[in-house]
Amino acid sequence: MKLMQEAQVALAGGRAVDVRFLRAERGDDALASALVDIDLQSFVEATVPRAVAEIVLHHGMVHLLEVDGAIVGSVLSLRDWERPDEGVIASVGLLPGWRGRGLGPRLLTWLLEALAAEGLSAVTLHVGSNNRRALQLYEDAGFTRLRHSPPDPVSGERSLVLRRALH
Numbered sequence: 001m002k003l004m005q006e007a008q009v010a011l012a013g014g015r016a017v018d019v020r021f022l023r024a025e026r027g028d029d030a031l032a033s034a035l036v037d038i039d040l041q042s043f044v045e046a047t048v049p050r051a052v053a054e055i056v057l058h059h060g061m062v063h064l065l066e067v068d069g070a071i072v073g074s075v076l077s078l079r080d081w082e083r084p085d086e087g088v089i090a091s092v093g094l095l096p097g098w099r100g101r102g103l104g105p106r107l108l109t110w111l112l113e114a115l116a117a118e119g120l121s122a123v124t125l126h127v128g129s130n131n132r133r134a135l136q137l138y139e140d141a142g143f144t145r146l147r148h149s150p151p152d153p154v155s156g157e158r159s160l161v162l163r164r165a166l167h
């Protein structure tokens, strides 16, 4: 894994920890289990099955957040097929015990810097319209609402498509 950023962070309501932002090496299949695990602990239904995790590890971009040496969060990113100078954030997740402590904004800031450094001009993502914490996180970081996606056939929940320029 490639070290991209590191900092000592005073967690909200807690101690200071060493936080590292890492980029997975291409094809590091050993990380697939961690990606599946974070996803299973993040959403009502699995959005990153193992096969998808392996595909993104080989063909997309995977970033990880480590606290005191343990992986606590991940981001899966892709390149837009129609607009190859734009990125798509496919999945963002922190393990439950690490949410609400200031790590989400830190992870997103470092991610946006990394995607801009790759030369991407903008980034898009989908977020459940009921996911108020994630929506707040993204809008605080400068994402704006583009459109709604169609309602989920089971839950009826719609996703919002958000976008942010990267220069």
Ligand SMILES: CC(C)(COP(=O)(O)OP(=O)(O)OC[C@H]1O[C@@H](n2cnc3c(N)ncnc32)[C@H](O)[C@@H]1OP(=O)(O)O)[C@@H](O)C(=O)NCCC(=O)NCCS
Residues within 6 Å of the ligand: 042, 043, 092, 093, 094, 095, 098, 099, 100, 101, 102, 103, 104, 105, 126, 127, 128, 131, 132, 133, 134, 136, 137, 140
């Ligand atoms: C989404 C996620 C990455 C956010 O990281 P986090 O460190 O928990 O985020 P924070 O606690 O800093 O919360 C982000 C913002 O939402 C606000 N917030 C928290 N709970 C909220 C709620 N129920 N309603 C509205 N806003 C809320 C926080 O106050 C904060 O805003 P502020 O900085 O302006 O005060 C993390 O919670 C997570 O992994 N969740 C599960 C997976 C997920 O939903 N991923 C995103 C899918 S697109």
